Amino acid sequence: MSETTTTDGAERRTISLSLNGSPLQVDVYPWITALDLLREQLDLIGTKKGCDHGQCGACTVLLDGRRVNACLTLAVMLDGHQLTTIEGLADGDELHPMQRAFVKNDAFQCGYCTPGQICSAVGLAGEGRIKDASDIRERMSGNLCRCGAYSNILAAIEEALPETAKAVRS
Numbered sequence: 001m002s003e004t005t006t007t008d009g010a011e012r013r014t015i016s017l018s019l020n021g022s023p024l025q026v027d028v029y030p031w032i033t034a035l036d037l038l039r040e041q042l043d044l045i046g047t048k049k050g051c052d053h054g055q056c057g058a059c060t061v062l063l064d065g066r067r068v069n070a071c072l073t074l075a076v077m078l079d080g081h082q083l084t085t086i087e088g089l090a091d092g093d094e095l096h097p098m099q100r101a102f103v104k105n106d107a108f109q110c111g112y113c114t115p116g117q118i119c120s121a122v123g124l125a126g127e128g129r130i131k132d133a134s135d136i137r138e139r140m141s142g143n144l145c146r147c148g149a150y151s152n153i154l155a156a157i158e159e160a161l162p163e164t165a166k167a168v169r170s
């Protein structure tokens, strides 16, 4: 990470990361969150801003494969890491198994929480500690759905978890 002074006189940091599989170098203010970097600077608006203080999970992304709230993560903390957002889950035109399961199970209504739910569920698969549906409910409790689509979200995650977990391990 290096420092740059910009035309507005403020000091920015140059960070390097892998974003959805592609290398990226970008200048960021030290106080900018990963969420604002994605949405405001990089125009990646799939990651949603709900509460903006760690309570709703709408902004969930994967940092080195682990789920984090982008609104609680400073952009400078991404330096040297791998960041995956909802835009990076599909393989070309082929949806990620978790995305397919959400579509198949009609696991949304307005869709605002959906990118965060899906990223969180993919991160959950990597954690490998799920024994049953109540485990899924508990470990997904940081992702709120104002539309109350919880039963279909649970069905989608139950369906895609084994395939996702296998992909994470391989």
Ligand code: FES
Pocket (backbone or CB within 6 Å): 048, 049, 050, 051, 052, 053, 054, 055, 056, 057, 058, 059, 060, 069, 070, 071, 072
């Ligand atoms: S927007 Fe980050 S947790 Fe709500």
Ligand code: FES
Pocket (backbone or CB within 6 Å): 107, 108, 109, 110, 111, 112, 113, 114, 144, 145, 146, 147, 148, 149
């Ligand atoms: S589908 Fe509307 S908030 Fe979850």
